[in-house]
Each structure stands twice: as C-alpha cells, then as structure tokens.
Amino acid sequence: MKIGHDYSLLPHNTFHFDVRCRHFVEYDSDDELKQLLDEGTYFEGPWMHIGRGSNLLFQSDYAGTIFHSAIKGIRLIDEKESDVFVRVGAGELFDDFIAHCVSHHWYGAENLSLIPGEVGSSAVQNIGAYGAEAKDIILSVEAYDVGSHQPTVFSTKECGYAYRNSRFKQEWSGRFIITHVTFRLSKLPTLNVGYGNVKEELSRQQLEPTIENVRNVIIAIRRDKLPDPDVTGNAGSFFMNPMIGRRRFELLHEAYPDMPYYDVDEDNVKIPAAWMIDRCGWKGQQVGNAGVHSKQALILINCGQATGQEVVALSKAIQYSVFQQFGINIEPEVNIV
Numbered sequence: 001m002k003i004g005h006d007y008s009l010l011p012h013n014t015f016h017f018d019v020r021c022r023h024f025v026e027y028d029s030d031d032e033l034k035q036l037l038d039e040g041t042y043f044e045g046p047w048m049h050i051g052r053g054s055n056l057l058f059q060s061d062y063a064g065t066i067f068h069s070a071i072k073g074i075r076l077i078d079e080k081e082s083d084v085f086v087r088v089g090a091g092e093l094f095d096d097f098i099a100h101c102v103s104h105h106w107y108g109a110e111n112l113s114l115i116p117g118e119v120g121s122s123a124v125q126n127i128g129a130y131g132a133e134a135k136d137i138i139l140s141v142e143a144y145d146v147g148s149h150q151p152t153v154f155s156t157k158e159c160g161y162a163y164r165n166s167r168f169k170q171e172w173s174g175r176f177i178i179t180h181v182t183f184r185l186s187k188l189p190t191l192n193v194g195y196g197n198v199k200e201e202l203s204r205q206q207l208e209p210t211i212e213n214v215r216n217v218i219i220a221i222r223r224d225k226l227p228d229p230d231v232t233g234n235a236g237s238f239f240m241n242p243m244i245g246r247r248r249f250e251l252l253h254e255a256y257p258d259m260p261y262y263d264v265d266e267d268n269v270k271i272p273a274a275w276m277i278d279r280c281g282w283k284g285q286q287v288g289n290a291g292v293h294s295k296q297a298l299i300l301i302n303c304g305q306a307t308g309q310e311v312v313a314l315s316k317a318i319q320y321s322v323f324q325q326f327g328i329n330i331e332p333e334v335n336i337v
C-alpha cells in the first residue's frame, strides 16, 4: 500500500493539471481495500476513486482522499467451446488487457484499442469506440460496497449500461469501489470493421482483416487523429453527442442540410457534437491556455499551463454558442471535480 499526503496529482490526470490532494491512497489487493474500509480513517472526509485520470478535470486542489487501485492480474477463469471468461484486476491498463486478448486470439475487445485508462474505470464509463462498447464484453463487475464493506458482484444488466454511462456514474456514484471485471470474449474469429475507416485502411494497406491487423490499424488511426495525452494534456472527447427527437432534428436538418446524424431508434437521432462545435468556429481556437484541438473539435486541450478553471470556462463558452446556434445543450462527458 502506498499513502501520500499533500500529494501532487500531476501524474494522475491526463490534462496535466498540477493540483494536489490532501491524501493519496493506493492499495494492491482486495484485502488492503477491505482493511482501509474497516479502519475508515480515509473515508471520513471527502474522497473519490480514480483510475488514470484520463476522463477527469480537477478545477482545484482536492481537499480529501484520492484512492487508486493497483489490483493487477489478467486470468483466464473459464473456457467453453466458443467463449473464454477472463477476470481482470481494476488497476490493469485496459489496453494491456486488449493486447493480451489479441495475442490469444480472443475476439471482441480489439475495437477498443488504445483507449486510455484502467479496467475498473472501463466498467464505470462503458467506454466505446468503432462500434464496440465495454458493456458488450463485460460479464460481471466485482465491487466493494463502501457502506457495508462487503464485496458484491453485479451482472452486466444490473450495471445499467447506456451510452458512456452506468449506475456507477449515476445513483451508485461514491457507493462502490470496483476491484475486478470479468469479460466474456469469443474464440470465434468475428471482427467488426464497419465503423470509421477501419475497412478502408485495411484495404489501402492491403492487410488481411485479422485481429492483429484490426488492432494495429485502429491504433494508427487514433494516433493520427487524437492528441497523445503524454504530449498534449486532454481527456478525450469533452462532450457527449446529444440525442434529440426526430421531429426536432427534421426541422434542424432543413436549416442545416449537411448536418450529420445517426439514427438511435424510431423517435431519436444523435448529432455529432464535434460537427456543431466546428460549425460554431471553435476548432483550433485557443482562449488563454486552453484550446480546442485542431483535428478534432470535441477535444479540449491544455495548451501549456492551463488550469482546470480555464478549460471549464472554455467548455461553457462552447456550450453557450452551440446552444445559441442550434438550440441544443451539449453535456460534458468528462467528470468535472
């Protein structure tokens, strides 16, 4: 176990804000977490649990305890004719888990390649990319109940997964600490290359659609279009893509015939927030030390010495102009602390 006081969170948030927390506690096992819960000292004041901090924005120092899991392990726990069941420690990097799956030819996780962050958070955030979401491969989530100090296992259904959302982010926020996630992957070679330009890129490079090639192509596309958080502070997509009613969309579409959209169901349509932000002229703009990425308008960046407050101010200005122009509220995907 590692415990720090007046501790810098600079290495623990991909926006690279030099904020501090009163206490930082990193535990290595379920037993250590249970011990911390039973002692209770660090749960007395404000506390929160983080992963790699790649979806967090600290506006100022945190006057409480930050917990972090260092629970590791990627273990094959069961195998059927066509599926494998893999239990992974919450503190493992999600991309290390994917690399493991790809090297064993276990299918289903490869489209989520190179998303920053840890396995525990993937089950909170329901991360998604290239037509895949964490919920598609999660079988169960193990967590400690902070109130009763008891371990609990949730089925995927109980986690209430939705677009970048789960009960852990909503009504269960601050109630459970995730320790392990069990994934179900397929041994059957089924790949999904129909999203983004994965298929085009495979054929451009004359590559067979193998699990390794799909992962490599997705990594290359992401490296090309997204800022590397090790170089430029950011937390990925700052806003979620808003969903609006079809009738309202039809009216908007008359005014903006080039507005892209995705059908959600018969009554609802999703609009790419990046398109609206770009249309409002924000792409590549900088206000003080905060900016909008020049290749992807959904990503807000730390241009050097930005504070969390500067990035939040920029995000509010963007929300305001999108609302003024399109009458649509865009909500942050990033967890603002």
Ligand SMILES: Cc1cc2nc3c(=O)[nH]c(=O)nc-3n(C[C@H](O)[C@H](O)[C@H](O)COP(=O)(O)OP(=O)(O)OC[C@H]3O[C@@H](n4cnc5c(N)ncnc54)[C@H](O)[C@@H]3O)c2cc1C
Binding pocket: 014, 048, 049, 050, 051, 052, 053, 054, 055, 056, 069, 090, 115, 116, 117, 118, 119, 120, 121, 122, 124, 125, 126, 127, 128, 129, 164, 168, 176, 177, 178, 179, 226, 227, 228, 229, 234, 235, 236, 237, 335
């Ligand atoms: C360059 C870049 C690209 C990105 N691309 C994508 C993308 O394509 N798709 C996508 O979905 N996301 C993307 N993201 C966002 C981010 O990678 C995900 O949200 C990721 O799941 C965050 O993981 P983390 O470990 O950093 O979690 P953190 O940001 O540290 O925390 C996220 C949430 O999880 C909670 N949490 C963390 N660990 C635990 C635990 N053990 N128990 C309970 N709660 C916990 C935290 O309290 C917080 O609410 C991107 C981010 C960056 C910087």
